[in-house]
């Protein structure tokens with residue numbers, strides 16, 4: 493195409509093509525979600541640029557998880573629209589279709605296969621929903637092996653390739669899970685509290701990893717650890733009572749009187 497970018501050609505053919513011609517990968521507009529009359533999201537507007545690393549912060553109950561749930565199709569909004577690039581209407585897709593379209597989500601708790609090696613975990617992630625025994629007994633192509641090696645290097649676990657995933661450290665398990673997401677070639681990665689429970693060294697390594705993934709991916713991180721957010725974020729969005737309270741650099745939002753009031757009052 494002329495003057496724009498189409499991604500996702502390598503994905504299974506059922507996946508819609510991603511049109512990033514306006515350089516915006518995610519549009520959430522006027523999103524509201526109510527639980528028994530309580531508005532968890534209230535006319536939320538959020539735009540994520542292609543390749544950016546965005547941090548979402550906000551006090552408990554601000555709606556961060558609900559927002560991630562809307563993007564991945566787990567929760568359907570009462571009102572609003574959600575677009576992935578210019579043409580993919582997320583509200584018309586099921587959760588698996590959204591994953592196939594190129595949105596990967598990493599939950600706080602790792603969901604790795606502890607009794608398989610690091611390499612096998614990535615192999616299983618590449619195969620998607622095929623039966624475990626079929627995947628592990630099938631021969632992978634050299635191209636697939638190269639791809640796994642490349643992801644192992646990205647997540648810094650090349651020397652742990654033959655180690656059982658259950659014996660990895662907490663931080664290494666988190667990186668492995670990010671690697672498992674990468675095997676699905678997502679364009680947008682949603683990452684929920686990536687450094688909770690990590691050592692300072694693991695936190696630093698995670699910051700490097702997420703920064704290295706941005707550019708080639710768009711990354712949205714929900715995190716409570718402000719030092720970590722400061723270390724990685726270019727733009728920070730503050731959610732409060734289901735809407736965007738402030739958006740800007742970490743310095744801008746930290747000095748915003750509205751943000752100070754919300755956090756001091758929390």
Ligand SMILES: Nc1ncnc2c1ncn2[C@@H]1O[C@H](COP(=O)(O)OP(=O)(O)OP(=O)(O)O)[C@@H](O)[C@H]1O
Nearest residue numbers: 527528531532550551552553554555556557558559
């Ligand atoms: N399934 C549900 N049923 C009823 N209320 C819900 C449901 N899910 C979320 N809520 C409520 O919606 C509000 C927003 O919750 P959400 O989990 O999105 O906030 P959050 O910003 O992720 O908070 P935290 O930082 O504590 O994880 C909260 O008041 C929560 O109790």
